[in-house]
Amino acid sequence: MARPIVHLALFKEDQLEQATEAIHALRHLGVSDKDMSVISGVPYSEKILGRPMSWTRIPLIGGLGALAGFLVATFLNFGTPLLYPIRVGGMAYQTIPTAIVVTFELTMLGLLISTFIGVFVETISPSFGPQGYDPRVTDGHIGVLFSSQPELDPSLHETLEKLGAEIVHGAEAKKLWLF
Amino acid sequence: MAAETQSIPTVHPAAHDEEEDHRDQLMFDPRPREEMNHMVMDAMTHTTPRYWLAVGILGAIVAVCLFGMWGYMIATGMGLAGIRKPVYWGVFIVLLVFWIGISHAGTFVSAILRVFKAEFRRPFTRAAELMTTFGLAAGALYPLVHLGRVWVFYWMIPYPNARWLWPNFRSPLVWDFLAITTYLLSSTIYLFLPLIPDLAMARDRTTGWRHFIYKTLSLGWRGTEAEWFRLRKAISIFAVAIIPVMFSVHTIVSWDFAVAQTAAWNSTIFGPYFIIGAILSGVSAVVTILIILRSTMKHMDYFIRPEHIDALGKLLLVFSMAWGYFFFNDYMVSWYGGYEAVRQILTLHASGPSAWIWYCMLIFNIGIPWLTLWNKKIRRTPWAMFIITLLINVGMFFERYTIIPMTLGHQRMPFDWGEYSPRLPEISIGIGSLALFMLLYLLASRVIPLVPVWEVQEGQEAHSLRKVGKTTVPSVAELE
Structure with a gap:
C-alpha cells in the first residue's frame, strides 16, 4: 500500500x-x-x-507567566528592602500601596510576554x-x-x-x- | 404574551441603488482579496525620489539635532540646557509626557475599539499601533537624556549588583521605568501578533531580502484553523490585558508629579486627567498620520476614507469635552482650596509672562474642537481635520508645559521664583525626536503592511445589507 x-x-x-x-x-x-x-x-x-x-495552552502559559511576574514583584517589593534597607520619606521599608503598583506592572508583563512565548512555541512546534x-x-x-x-x-x-x-x-x- | 418576531431577510444582493448608497463605506465596497493584497504590497514597495529625499532629510535631522546635540550635551554637561534653579524639569520631561501620551493612540484604537467591536477601526489599527511603538521609542529617550549621566542608566535596572543595592521600588521614577518597559514590550508584541498573517502574505509575494525578513517573521504561518484559533486567543488576551497597562502607564507618569509635595501638582485627579489628555493627543495624532498616509501612499484612499476620519472626529469631540471637564475639575478644586501658593500659580498661569501658552492650550484643546468637530462636513474634510488635530497636539504640548516648568517656577517661596526658557539643546533634541518618530514611521511604512488586509476582508464578509421596512440598513454578523 x-x-x-x-x-x-x-x-x-x-x-x-x-x-x-x-x-x-x-x-x-x-x-x-x-x-x-x-x-x-x-x-x-x-x-x-x-x-x-x-485547543491551545496559550491561556495556561499566560497564566503561569503572570504568576512568575507576581513572584518576581513580591521579591522586589518585600525582599530587596531587607537586603539593603533604605528609609525614604518616612515610609516603612515594605509598603502595601506602592507594592500594588510594582506587582501590577510585573504581573501584566509576565502575562503578556508569556502569552507571546506561547504563540511562538505553539506556532513553530510540529503540528x-x-x-x-x-x-x-x-x-x-x-x-x-x-x-x-x-x-x-x-x-x-x-x-x-x-x-x-x-x-x-x-x-x-x-x-x-x-x- | 411573548411578542411575535419575524426575521428580516438578508438582501443578497441588495437593490442596486441602495447598495450604491453604501459604497462610500469600506465595508460595503469589497474588492477581491488578491486585489487588496496587491494594493497593500504596491503601496509598501513603491518609493519615489521624494520619499528618499524625506528619509535623507529626516535622517540628517536625527543625526545632527538629536544624537549630535545629545552627544555634545553629554560631553559638555547638563548646564547647556535651560533647566536651572528653581526649574529642574523642563522640556525634556514635557516631551517625555507628550510622547508617552501619543503612544496611547494605538492601544486605544486597536485594543479598546477591538474589545467593543467598533468596526470602523479595521483598516487603521496597524497605523495606530505603529504610533504606539514609535511614540514610546521617542519618549523612552527622554529619561535617558534628562538623566545627564546617561552611562549609569543601568542603575535603574533591578539586578543583584556587588553591593546588593537595589532601586527604591517605592519611588514613582522606578515605577515609570517598569511601566514604560512593560508598555513598550507589550505594545510591540501587540503590533506583531495581528501582523503575522500579513507577513505571510508578503512572504508569498516577495523575493530577496524582503522574502527572508517576511519568512523569518511570519513564523511559518499557513493559516490553519489551529493557527487562527491561537492567534485570536492571544489577541483577545492582549486586547483585554493591555488596556489596564495603558491606563497604568500614564497614571504612573502623572504620579511623578502628583505624589510630590509641590503646589498645584499634589492632586488626586491627575491620573485620569493625564489619561484623558493622552488619549486626546494620541487619537489626534492618529488622524494626522492617517491623513498623511492617505494623501502620500498609493491606494491608501481605498482603505482610509472620510468615514474613518469622521468617526475619529466624533471620538475627538468627546475626548476634548472630557479633557475640558477634568481640566476644570482640577482647576476648580485647586482654586477653591484657597491655598495661597496654588492660587498664585493659577493666577500666574493666566496673567504671567507665559500666559499666552495657557490661553493657547485652552483654545486648541477646547475652543477649536468644540467649535468645529460637531460639524459633519468639517469632520469629513481631510485638510481641515489635519489642521485641527495638529493644533490639538500643540495644545496638549502646551498643557504639559503649563503643568511642568510654568508651575515649578512659582512655588512657595517668592524670592525663589524664576522663569524657564528652553535653550538650543532642548529645542534641538525636541525637533530631533520628532524627526526620529517620523523617520521610523516612514521606514516602517515600506517594510510593514500598513493595512491589516485579513481584518478588512473579515469585516467585509461580516457586513451585509438588510431590508428593514422600506429601506436597507447595514448589518454586521458575528463571525467569531
Whole structure:
C-alpha cells in the first residue's frame, strides 16, 4: 500500500459554503477529522467550518507567566528592602500601596510576554494534521487539506470537483520558516 | 404574551441603488482579496525620489539635532540646557509626557475599539499601533537624556549588583521605568501578533531580502484553523490585558508629579486627567498620520476614507469635552482650596509672562474642537481635520508645559521664583525626536503592511445589507 500524501481541495474566496460541504463529504467518504485541515486567509471559526474545536495552552502559559511576574514583584517589593534597607520619606521599608503598583506592572508583563512565548512555541512546534500549503490561500482561497492515498477514490474526486474545487495532489508545504 | 418576531431577510444582493448608497463605506465596497493584497504590497514597495529625499532629510535631522546635540550635551554637561534653579524639569520631561501620551493612540484604537467591536477601526489599527511603538521609542529617550549621566542608566535596572543595592521600588521614577518597559514590550508584541498573517502574505509575494525578513517573521504561518484559533486567543488576551497597562502607564507618569509635595501638582485627579489628555493627543495624532498616509501612499484612499476620519472626529469631540471637564475639575478644586501658593500659580498661569501658552492650550484643546468637530462636513474634510488635530497636539504640548516648568517656577517661596526658557539643546533634541518618530514611521511604512488586509476582508464578509421596512440598513454578523 502506497504512503499517503497530502491533497488539497482549493476553493475560491466566495465558495465558503462549498468548502464546508467538501469537509462534510470527505468525512462521509471515510477521511477522519485528524487527517483533515482547513487553511484560509481569513479566520473562520470551527462552528462555521463544521470542524471539531481546536485547543491551545496559550491561556495556561499566560497564566503561569503572570504568576512568575507576581513572584518576581513580591521579591522586589518585600525582599530587596531587607537586603539593603533604605528609609525614604518616612515610609516603612515594605509598603502595601506602592507594592500594588510594582506587582501590577510585573504581573501584566509576565502575562503578556508569556502569552507571546506561547504563540511562538505553539506556532513553530510540529503540528498534527496534513502539512500542506498553497500561496493562493493568502489571496483569499480556502483550502481543505487531507491525507489520502496518492490515487484518490474516483467518487471523492468527482464530489470535490462538483463542488467547484481545484484539486492539487501532493500539496506538501515547502519550508515556510527557517527550520 | 411573548411578542411575535419575524426575521428580516438578508438582501443578497441588495437593490442596486441602495447598495450604491453604501459604497462610500469600506465595508460595503469589497474588492477581491488578491486585489487588496496587491494594493497593500504596491503601496509598501513603491518609493519615489521624494520619499528618499524625506528619509535623507529626516535622517540628517536625527543625526545632527538629536544624537549630535545629545552627544555634545553629554560631553559638555547638563548646564547647556535651560533647566536651572528653581526649574529642574523642563522640556525634556514635557516631551517625555507628550510622547508617552501619543503612544496611547494605538492601544486605544486597536485594543479598546477591538474589545467593543467598533468596526470602523479595521483598516487603521496597524497605523495606530505603529504610533504606539514609535511614540514610546521617542519618549523612552527622554529619561535617558534628562538623566545627564546617561552611562549609569543601568542603575535603574533591578539586578543583584556587588553591593546588593537595589532601586527604591517605592519611588514613582522606578515605577515609570517598569511601566514604560512593560508598555513598550507589550505594545510591540501587540503590533506583531495581528501582523503575522500579513507577513505571510508578503512572504508569498516577495523575493530577496524582503522574502527572508517576511519568512523569518511570519513564523511559518499557513493559516490553519489551529493557527487562527491561537492567534485570536492571544489577541483577545492582549486586547483585554493591555488596556489596564495603558491606563497604568500614564497614571504612573502623572504620579511623578502628583505624589510630590509641590503646589498645584499634589492632586488626586491627575491620573485620569493625564489619561484623558493622552488619549486626546494620541487619537489626534492618529488622524494626522492617517491623513498623511492617505494623501502620500498609493491606494491608501481605498482603505482610509472620510468615514474613518469622521468617526475619529466624533471620538475627538468627546475626548476634548472630557479633557475640558477634568481640566476644570482640577482647576476648580485647586482654586477653591484657597491655598495661597496654588492660587498664585493659577493666577500666574493666566496673567504671567507665559500666559499666552495657557490661553493657547485652552483654545486648541477646547475652543477649536468644540467649535468645529460637531460639524459633519468639517469632520469629513481631510485638510481641515489635519489642521485641527495638529493644533490639538500643540495644545496638549502646551498643557504639559503649563503643568511642568510654568508651575515649578512659582512655588512657595517668592524670592525663589524664576522663569524657564528652553535653550538650543532642548529645542534641538525636541525637533530631533520628532524627526526620529517620523523617520521610523516612514521606514516602517515600506517594510510593514500598513493595512491589516485579513481584518478588512473579515469585516467585509461580516457586513451585509438588510431590508428593514422600506429601506436597507447595514448589518454586521458575528463571525467569531
